[in-house]
Amino acid sequence: MTESNNPKIDVDNLMQKIREEVNKHKFKHLKSTTLNEFSISKSTFNINYIEALLKNAQSRANSRTKWPDKLNRFPFNLNPKLQKIILTIINFLFKDQREVNFNLISCLQESVTLNQQLIEQIETLRVQMEDRLGVSDSRVQSLEDRLGVSDSRVQSLEDRLGVTDSRVQSLENRLGVIDSRVQSLEEQLKIIDKNIQSMDNSFNSFDTLVSSWLTDTKESFDAGNSRIEKIDERLKSVDNHIQDVNNRLSAIDERYARNDIYLKNDLIQQKRLISLFLEEAQRRLPEPFNQEQLQTLISEDQHLLDTFYVAFEDQFRGSREEIKNRLITHISSVEKAITSTGNAPIVDIGCGRGEWIDLLSKQGFKASGIDINVAMVQECQNLGLDAVLGDGLEYLRSLPDNSLAAVSSFHVIEHLQLQKLISLIDEVLRVLRSGGVVILETPNPENLIVGACNFYLDPTHRNPIPPPTAKFILESRGFAQVEIRRLHPMTENHNLENPFLNSLLLGCQDYAVIGWKA
Numbered sequence: 001m002t003e004s005n006n007p008k009i010d011v012d013n014l015m016q017k018i019r020e021e022v023n024k025h026k027f028k029h030l031k032s033t034t035l036n037e038f039s040i041s042k043s044t045f046n047i048n049y050i051e052a053l054l055k056n057a058q059s060r061a062n063s064r065t066k067w068p069d070k071l072n073r074f075p076f077n078l079n080p081k082l083q084k085i086i087l088t089i090i091n092f093l094f095k096d097q098r099e100v101n102f103n104l105i106s107c108l109q110e111s112v113t114l115n116q117q118l119i120e121q122i123e124t125l126r127v128q129m130e131d132r133l134g135v136s137d138s139r140v141q142s143l144e145d146r147l148g149v150s151d152s153r154v155q156s157l158e159d160r161l162g163v164t165d166s167r168v169q170s171l172e173n174r175l176g177v178i179d180s181r182v183q184s185l186e187e188q189l190k191i192i193d194k195n196i197q198s199m200d201n202s203f204n205s206f207d208t209l210v211s212s213w214l215t216d217t218k219e220s221f222d223a224g225n226s227r228i229e230k231i232d233e234r235l236k237s238v239d240n241h242i243q244d245v246n247n248r249l250s251a252i253d254e255r256y257a258r259n260d261i262y263l264k265n266d267l268i269q270q271k272r273l274i275s276l277f278l279e280e281a282q283r284r285l286p287e288p289f290n291q292e293q294l295q296t297l298i299s300e301d302q303h304l305l306d307t308f309y310v311a312f313e314d315q316f317r318g319s320r321e322e323i324k325n326r327l328i329t330h331i332s333s334v335e336k337a338i339t340s341t342g343n344a345p346i347v348d349i350g351c352g353r354g355e356w357i358d359l360l361s362k363q364g365f366k367a368s369g370i371d372i373n374v375a376m377v378q379e380c381q382n383l384g385l386d387a388v389l390g391d392g393l394e395y396l397r398s399l400p401d402n403s404l405a406a407v408s409s410f411h412v413i414e415h416l417q418l419q420k421l422i423s424l425i426d427e428v429l430r431v432l433r434s435g436g437v438v439i440l441e442t443p444n445p446e447n448l449i450v451g452a453c454n455f456y457l458d459p460t461h462r463n464p465i466p467p468p469t470a471k472f473i474l475e476s477r478g479f480a481q482v483e484i485r486r487l488h489p490m491t492e493n494h495n496l497e498n499p500f501l502n503s504l505l506l507g508c509q510d511y512a513v514i515g516w517k518a
Contacts, residue, residue: 050189054108057101057196063091068207082221086214090206101199108192115185122178129171136164310375313352316457323355326488330408331363333437333514337406338365340435344405347431349392349424350412354380361385370395393420396427404431408439411510413470414461425477432517438479440470441512444486448504470513479515486511 065087091098139160317323334346343366348356351369353376360367368386371377380387388395392409407428413421428438445451445464455464467484474482486508496502 050108050112050192053193053196054105054112057105057199063087063098082217086217094206104192104195108189111185111188115182118178118182122175125171125174129168132164132167136161310353310373310379312458313376320353320355320358323353324359327356327359327410329485329487330439330512331359333439334360334363334365334406337435337437337516341405341433344403344433344436346406346408347396347399347404349396349407349409351380351385351387352376352410354383354385354387356408356410357385357387358383393424393427396424396431399431401430402433404436405433406437406439407432408441410439410441411443413440414442414455414463414465417462422473422477425473425479429478429517434517436517438474438515438517439512440474440514441487441510442470444508444511446486446504446511447490447507447509449490450509454509467511467513470511474513474515478517480518482513482515484511484513 338344338346345366345368346357346360348360348367348369351357351371352373354369357367357369357380368388369380370388370390370392371380372389372391374389377387377389392412396407409424413424416424425438432438442465443450443455443461445455445466451464455461467486471482471484487510489508490506492506496506
């Protein structure tokens, strides 16, 4: 009875069933692993292909800096400058499209990076799964070995196999989710491929359009180049003629320069002879000269050194063009005064060789000058400038009130006595209209080299006038908004490191005191 209630267990049959179940699980794991490896390999292949497409799209999205090789054949082999201009136009027309392409490519690159990260995670999971399956297999093998030792451990083996199956199922579920995400990314990349293909078609059609346009443009440029070549030939002929004329003018200039020196020397000799004649006449005349004759002799005596002073100016003051460039800085003040006074005239006291009134006349202003030097006035008149011989103070006294826009005087006030200087400034204030300006330029004694040496190069200078003194004189006589404008710093560089010494020795050589009539 006991045997009938407790039937004998067939151990061999039970072991066979366990082995079949274990083999079944092994094949299932191997099949899942092989499928995942294939999926990963396929994804890796797709990503590599996508990266190649992105690189191609990015190279096409960049600005074109090189002329296409297929357009380097006749008749599209234009010169490099024209190619560069056409490429610039193309890049400008497709600027917005390139920006959209770059944004799209950036998004795709981010997607590819994410795919690579997912693949790396899948690979890690696969390795972990294989490791765990290897452990499970070893444990199953151990269980198979122990089945013959103890029947009680069979149930424990089944329980552990169940746990392993649940873990494998969980891994398979996670791999399925990853596969679905990879599939979604592949679909998106296919859409991107279609967009890139569409872009390629657009670029190809545009290249065809550009090629046609370049053909027409080249024909036009060829015709223009032939005309330009003819013009170049004519210009070369004109240049040769101009060069010939310049050579002739240079020869004439040299001849006139020599003649000028000869005439100056001749005039000096004549003046010396006239002076001897006048002295001899004064000694031999039996009767004394009357007052009118004496005044004539005295007046003529004042002009004996006029030509000397002209030569002195030519030697030490500088060329006409150099002086004009220095005086340009005062044009803005004159323009302001002209606007305020209704285009009233301008008078330059001590106009000299006429550089300033010449500059003003070319600006369209009504400018005239006055000087006591006969030779300088004659030089101005020879240049077609409005200049008269006379004393500046007396000339201003002859003018009506409020009749001028500006009065200027360059390097004159240092020749005057204080009383005459103040009288001159009073007359300037009287003849200026409201809004008129006075500009007085003189050597700057703040520069020690000027104050101690260069000022006395001119033997007719009386004494230097410091800038604060000149400003005070104008303000005290009724001018407003008086300013000091320091000019013409020395160009020599003596490598003075001390800023104080540098300002004393290499500072501005001249200054202008500028005042306005309220």
